[in-house]
Amino acid sequence: MGANSFGTLFTVTTFGESHGPAIGCVVDGCPPGVALAPDDFVADLARRATGKTRHTSQRHEDDVVEILSGVYEGRTTGTPIALLVRNTDARSKDYARITEQFRPGHADYTYWQKYGIRDPRGGGRSSARETTMRVAAAVIARKWLAERFGVRIRGHVSQIGGIRPRGFDWNVVEANPFFWPDASQVGELEAFMDALRKSGDSVGARVDVVAEGVPPGWGEPVYGKLDAELAAAMMGINAVKGVEIGAGFASIEQPGSVHRDAMTPAGFGSNHAGGVLGGISTGQPVTVSVAFKPTSSLRLPAPSIDMAGEAVETVVTGRHDPCVGLRAVPICEAMLALVLMDQALRHRAQCADVGPVSPRIPT
Numbered sequence: 001m002g003a004n005s006f007g008t009l010f011t012v013t014t015f016g017e018s019h020g021p022a023i024g025c026v027v028d029g030c031p032p033g034v035a036l037a038p039d040d041f042v043a044d045l046a047r048r049a050t051g052k053t054r055h056t057s058q059r060h061e062d063d064v065v066e067i068l069s070g071v072y073e074g075r076t077t078g079t080p081i082a083l084l085v086r087n088t089d090a091r092s093k094d095y096a097r098i099t100e101q102f103r104p105g106h107a108d109y110t111y112w113q114k115y116g117i118r119d120p121r122g123g124g125r126s127s128a129r130e131t132t133m134r135v136a137a138a139v140i141a142r143k144w145l146a147e148r149f150g151v152r153i154r155g156h157v158s159q160i161g162g163i164r165p166r167g168f169d170w171n172v173v174e175a176n177p178f179f180w181p182d183a184s185q186v187g188e189l190e191a192f193m194d195a196l197r198k199s200g201d202s203v204g205a206r207v208d209v210v211a212e213g214v215p216p217g218w219g220e221p222v223y224g225k226l227d228a229e230l231a232a233a234m235m236g237i238n239a240v241k242g243v244e245i246g247a248g249f250a251s252i253e254q255p256g257s258v259h260r261d262a263m264t265p266a267g268f269g270s271n272h273a274g275g276v277l278g279g280i281s282t283g284q285p286v287t288v289s290v291a292f293k294p295t296s297s298l299r300l301p302a303p304s305i306d307m308a309g310e311a312v313e314t315v316v317t318g319r320h321d322p323c324v325g326l327r328a329v330p331i332c333e334a335m336l337a338l339v340l341m342d343q344a345l346r347h348r349a350q351c352a353d354v355g356p357v358s359p360r361i362p363t
């Protein structure tokens, strides 16, 4: 038991702790022949990394990916691909005063209850540092999905605390520190985050991700539904407390006549389904929305208990994200890519002979 592996045919196993010598993953089941080089990982890992702006943790990791196996002369060989990222800027002394305490709202307490032993340096295995390897593994999936099917995966932040975008433009999302789709609000967000950091508190966020170009037919009914696996994948990201597919919880108030997406020979009339019906992709964009809780590691004192069960006041020092959701767009994109890659291979395994079926609604 341990569940550090993810996927059925395209499997990813991650290992490592925030303050260990390295983190890494083994990607198995990758089709042979995919062009892959260390440079392929640079952009997505930089989008996720800490220390890029003043609004995230100031830990500075280079996040350089070493490819240890599974690639020969720049192409995947079909054998396990091992990837390694060395930790170079861990500062374990920040945690000296809380090794004997439990941080409220953190996994410290549940790890202790489960294992009876824990690595208190940083979050140990529960640290968001682990998500580096999800993003790295997904670089391979994204390449294959794009090359083979033209699938495009992207995302943006759609809420920080009570602030929502007033306008929307994909072109500005990657050009500000908040993955925010309305450039006119960036000043307001800077001021909000600066005040938050000064106060010592944290805030939650919503991240929306979408995969365009997914062909119809991916997803396994009944127990391997595409949407069920997406929900599990997103809930498996640190600090996630909610996931919606398509209209999500808004479906509760939508009449059926509105929620159902009209079908015409020219296309679907809407996409409340989020690109999934009966657990299988429709060919419409697959849309997922993810809620991140506010970071639990705070310098504001809070009541807690120590290892003897005595009441203490806990104060967390160290370098933490005041809004962990701000770094989560590439992580949600990664989990979407990993689920789609796995489902694509599963669909190919069983249904490759079916081929495109008529009629097909253009999307």
Ligand code: EPS
Pocket: 018, 019, 049, 050, 057, 058, 059, 061, 089, 090, 091, 121, 122, 123, 124, 126, 127, 128, 129, 130, 132, 297, 318, 319, 320, 321
């Ligand atoms: C994290 C705490 C901080 C963050 C870390 C996530 O690190 P440390 O363990 O050194 O206190 O910097 O994020 C990363 C290092 C990363 O690469 O994402 C936490 O508690 O989750």
